[in-house]
Amino acid sequence: MLNKDQQKKESAPGQSSGDGGTVSARSGFRRKLISAFILFHLIAITLWAIPYDLPSIVEGREIIAPYMRWTGLFQRWDMFAPKPILKNRYLKAVVITTHHHIYIWSYPRMDQLGFGERYRKERYRKLAENLTEDENPLLLADVVNHIARFYNDPNDPPEKVILLKYETTMRPWLDDGNEPEPKPEVLYEDYIDPADLQ
Incomplete structure (x- = not known):
């Protein structure tokens, strides 16, 4: 043993x-x-x-x-230094259906989210920054198709999506209550192919 x-x-x-x-x-x-x-x-x-x-x-x-x-x-390095981005940008989309109903879709904005939700959705801010770059037209088309799928009703499918960019210049250390109002600019618009709604 x-x-x-x-x-x-x-x-x-x-x-x-x-x-x-x-x-x-x-x-x-x-x-x-x-x-x-x-x-x-x-x-x-x-x-x-x-x-x-x-x-x-x-x-x-x-x-x-x-x-x-x-x-x-x-x-991006410019988030921190030597020259941080001084643009406040956010996105909205207008979805128009075949029966001419209009829906407004708002992209998640970090300044309107709580701390925990902001932490989980930080990637949306990064994506929005990249969407506004000129070298990403294919990415814009995919995002527009993705937004259209949110409103994909077989009786009234989306026909067109207009992606709008709102942008204003931030003025650090100037809090006089006169912040410039962000102006919309058409970032991308296209008719939706029914095949892209699948």
């Missing part, structure tokens, strides 16, 4: 003749994979956030851009 110490020694992973070596190899591979993943993230975030536009850095950003956007990790 074996005592407890002898049982522990015999069942130790390094001393058994079973598949302990295979488990150890898998564990080592997982550790290396996780370490590579963390290293990639550190490099990607540093490359994305560094405030220099050297050719090699710009080229690196272009390579990692799809991944950074897909994960929502992208961020």
Whole structure:
């Protein structure tokens, strides 16, 4: 009869003749994979956030851009410094149906949300910033189709969506109560293909 110490020694992973070596190899591979993943993230975030536009850095950003956007990790340096964005932007959409009903859809605005909800929906602000860039026309078409699906009634389907951008310049340290009123500007408008409502 074996005592407890002898049982522990015999069942130790390094001393058994079973598949302990295979488990150890898998564990080592997982550790290396996780370490590579963390290293990639550190490099990607540093490359994305560094405030220099050297050719090699710009080229690196272009390579990692799809991944950074897909994960929502992208961020602009100008949010913090040296010159923060001084534009207050928000989006609304006008949805017109085939029977000429009009619906107004408001994009989530961080200044109108509570702290917890703002934390969960921060990605919407990032998306809105990217929607207003000129190089994203395909993204605008997808967003317009997505908005149209909210109002997809088989008896009165959406026919046209107009995406409006409201923008005003912020004036830090000037709180005189005379904030300029944001003016709407048509960012995108298109008729909806019924196939896009599926």
